[in-house]
Amino acid sequence: MRIALTGNPNSGKTTLFNAITGKVEKVGNWAGVTVEKKEGDVKKDLVASGMHIRAVDLPGAYSMSPYSSEESITSNFVKNENPDAIINIVDATNLNRSLLLTTQLMELNIPVVVALNKSDLLRKKEIEIDTRELSKMLGCPVVETSSVKGTGLMELMEHVKNVSGKGQTAPFEGGITDESMNKDAFEARERERYAFVDHLVKITENRKVESNRLTKQDTFDRIIAHKVWGIPIFAAVIYLVFSISQNYLGPFLADFFVGWIDGLYALVEGWMGEQVSPLLRTLLLDGIIGGVGALVGFLPLIMVLFFFLALLEDSGYMARVAVVMDRHLKKVGLSGKSIIPMVIGTGCAIPGIMATRTIRDERQRRTTAMLTPFMPCGAKLPVIALFSGVFFKNAAWIGTSMYFIGIAIIIVSALIVRKITKVGPERSYFIMELPEYRWPSVKRAFFSMMSRAKEFLTKAATIILISNVTVQIMQMFTWNFQLVEEGMESTSILASIANPIAFLLIPLGFGAWQLAAAAITGFIAKENVVGTLAVVYGISNFIDPEELVLVSGANDVASVMGLTSVAALSYLMFNLFSPPCFAAIGAMNAEMGSKKWLWGGIGFQLGMGYTVSYFVYQIGTRITTGAFGEGALPGLMAVALIVGFIIYLMQRNEEKMYQTAKEMI
Numbered sequence: 187m188r189i190a191l192t193g194n195p196n197s198g199k200t201t202l203f204n205a206i207t208g209k210v211e212k213v214g215n216w217a218g219v220t221v222e223k224k225e226g227d228v229k230k231d232l233v234a235s236g237m238h239i240r241a242v243d244l245p246g247a248y249s250m251s252p253y254s255s256e257e258s259i260t261s262n263f264v265k266n267e268n269p270d271a272i273i274n275i276v277d278a279t280n281l282n283r284s285l286l287l288t289t290q291l292m293e294l295n296i297p298v299v300v301a302l303n304k305s306d307l308l309r310k311k312e313i314e315i316d317t318r319e320l321s322k323m324l325g326c327p328v329v330e331t332s333s334v335k336g337t338g339l340m341e342l343m344e345h346v347k348n349v350s351g352k353g354q355t356a357p358f359e360g361g362i363t364d365e366s367m368n369k370d371a372f373e374a375r376e377r378e379r380y381a382f383v384d385h386l387v388k389i390t391e392n393r394k395v396e397s398n399r400l401t402k403q404d405t406f407d408r409i410i411a412h413k414v415w416g417i418p419i420f421a422a423v424i425y426l427v428f429s430i431s432q433n434y435l436g437p438f439l440a441d442f443f444v445g446w447i448d449g450l451y452a453l454v455e456g457w458m459g460e461q462v463s464p465l466l467r468t469l470l471l472d473g474i475i476g477g478v479g480a481l482v483g484f485l486p487l488i489m490v491l492f493f494f495l496a497l498l499e500d501s502g503y504m505a506r507v508a509v510v511m512d513r514h515l516k517k518v519g520l521s522g523k524s525i526i527p528m529v530i531g532t533g534c535a536i537p538g539i540m541a542t543r544t545i546r547d548e549r550q551r552r553t554t555a556m557l558t559p560f561m562p563c564g565a566k567l568p569v570i571a572l573f574s575g576v577f578f579k580n581a582a583w584i585g586t587s588m589y590f591i592g593i594a595i596i597i598v599s600a601l602i603v604r605k606i607t608k609v610g611p612e613r614s615y616f617i618m619e620l621p622e623y624r625w626p627s628v629k630r631a632f633f634s635m636m637s638r639a640k641e642f643l644t645k646a647a648t649i650i651l652i653s654n655v656t657v658q659i660m661q662m663f664t665w666n667f668q669l670v671e672e673g674m675e676s677t678s679i680l681a682s683i684a685n686p687i688a689f690l691l692i693p694l695g696f697g698a699w700q701l702a703a704a705a706i707t708g709f710i711a712k713e714n715v716v717g718t719l720a721v722v723y724g725i726s727n728f729i730d731p732e733e734l735v736l737v738s739g740a741n742d743v744a745s746v747m748g749l750t751s752v753a754a755l756s757y758l759m760f761n762l763f764s765p766p767c768f769a770a771i772g773a774m775n776a777e778m779g780s781k782k783w784l785w786g787g788i789g790f791q792l793g794m795g796y797t798v799s800y801f802v803y804q805i806g807t808r809i810t811t812g813a814f815g816e817g818a819l820p821g822l823m824a825v826a827l828i829v830g831f832i833i834y835l836m837q838r839n840e841e842k843m844y845q846t847a848k849e850m851i
């Protein structure tokens with residue numbers, strides 16, 4: 187038999203699901219964590235008679251109303267798939283709001299068992315609930331449970347077994363299944379439902395502390411979630427998390443693991459000796475071991491970031507951040523929750539893009555997945571460091587400004603994407619009530635970190651490994667599979683692919699095949715950029731191959747590359763603000779779930795990178811030398827084409843919206 191777990195967001199459905207099935211699905215201290223249904227078998231020891239029960243965890247819903255589309259997964263499942271019983275998880279500390287859904291569920295003629303969850307908090311909050319009376323008034327079993335403590339689960343399953351397959355009489359008939367009712371009539375009935383629930387709560391609940399009295403938490407929130415102060419506070423918190431994960435703990439762990447990989451590299455190298463074919467050597471040493479090395483070089487950094495973000499989320503703080511940011515991000519067509527993917531994206535775009543999953547609105551979710559890669563990720567740092575070392579005397583402003591430019595580009599892009607894709611007047615789905623603050627659990631944060639890391643690895647590791655091998659082979663061999671000789675780098679497979687592309691990059695100031703080659707390998711994985719430059723320019727002796735940093739000879743490197751500093755800046759920006767690596771594009775594909783959005787997104791990123799670099803190079807060159815750079819005119823034509831096409835798309839959408847608006851009248 188099959189049972190559905192339903193209830194308001196953040197009521198503890200997934201925690202209960204994990205407790206009764208033994209699974210470890212993601213839980214989080216805010217609304218909207220579960221976004222797709224998850225199934226699992228109920229543990230045998232909870233169902234004495236050895237019955238087979240399959241439980242389905244669903245996204246949270248406030249209502250079964252046909253007029254709130256955002257909750258359709260839940261209401262479709264319950265209405266169309268006929269589960270044998272429904273467990274309605276009710277947050278016992280928030281009875282009033284939760285029971286609205288309960289009364290709606292009870293109209294579906296499927297037996298309902300109410301789990302009064304989070305009952306472990308009742309005593310502390312001085313709330314008493316007359317469970318027996320509530321059960322009588324509702325006309326269904328009501329069981330006090332705590333999914334974190336694991337109490338009441340046996341009894342709950344016992345009731346589920348007893349009622350399953352039977353019918354259900356609703357205590358309040360609001361006509362939730364009546365398709366013929368129009369919206370006004372429906373809303374009138376819903377107001378009666380509110381009154382009914384109010385009455386229920388008045389009789390069964392006894393609160394010592396009136397809920398509308400200002401609690402300590404509310405006072406705290408007046409500062410933390412303040413519309414102005416909230417932002418600098420968030421900036422400070424994130425700065426702290428960043429310095430720990432990117433400057434202290436993260437690099438410390440990374441160095442430790444990279445040391446091991448280096449040892450392994452040396453061991454295998456010595457063990458293979460000189461006789462082994464160069465192809466095999468490349469595959470094994472530079473492709474596989476090198477690829478793993480590249481991964482462990484930054485995985486600890488993002489894992490530490492995951493861990494601290496999980497702590498913040500568990501404490502209830504992240505929900506406040508989302509609310510504070512929503513006010514501002516809504517103006518550009520994003521959601522308050524878009525901030526989390528972007529923060530994670532500074533570590534690595536892939537888990538950042540995966541984090542967009544909690545954004546309910548489809549358009550906002552896809553836009554966020556498309557724009558998250560504009561945040562400079564960890565793998566782009568070596569490129570930034572190399573260029574600021576070689577061309578800008580290590581000026582600190584180069585690195586810092588890339589983040590601010592990234593943010594600016596995200597804001598502008600969000601506005602453009604909204605103009606192209608908005609389909610009607612915007613509805614705000616942001617009805618996120620704030621969860622309570624609590625001490626975050628290190629154990630929960632650890633598990634959250636591990637499951638994120640696992641998801642990231644399964645997604646990224648294969649692509650990174652394969653692409654590493656491919657790049658190495660393309661760099662080291664000619665088309666006849668002869669080893670490329672030293673000083674003859676232009677005969678490699680990579681060079682022949684890069685040459686025609688370099689031509690297109692002349693207006694951006696870097697039409698050399700070497701730079702184009704590095705940009706191509708950058709699409710495969712951004713940490714390849716510096717390595718490729720080192721190989722194709724023969725400047726490896728100036729660069730530490732492990733740390734990918736410049737050790738000496740900034741001027742020599744600059745003259746080998748033959749770039750002006752303006753062209754160097756343009757190249758740097760092209761690498762940062764064009765499409766991300768293939769692994770991240772794979773993640774975009776998964777989260778967007780639409781080929782149109784995916785290709786549109788890649789095209790947009792490419793157009794954005796090209797346009798920004800073009801203006802940086804041409805205007806910069808004009809300012810510094812008094813004349814425009816090479817290829818200014820053809821470049822201008824290309825940029826005009828890009829901009830023109832975007833304007834065309836915006837106008838087409840405007841017209842479409844106008845047409846639909848007219849039809850509606």
Ligand SMILES: Nc1nc2c(ncn2[C@@H]2O[C@H](COP(=O)(O)OP(=O)(O)OP(=O)(O)O)[C@@H](O)[C@H]2O)c(=O)[nH]1
Pocket residue numbers: 193194195196197198199200201202212213214215216217218219220221244245246247303304305306307331332333334335500
């Ligand atoms: N004190 C207490 N906390 C709980 C209990 N059950 C869940 N929680 C906490 O409530 C928060 C929400 O839990 P989830 O299981 O993610 O809630 P959900 O209903 O699946 O939420 P959505 O998927 O967002 O709809 C988490 O921080 C849990 O640790 C409980 O019985 N007692």
Ligand SMILES: [Mg+2]
Pocket residue numbers: 199200201212213219220244245246
């Ligand atoms: Mg959930």
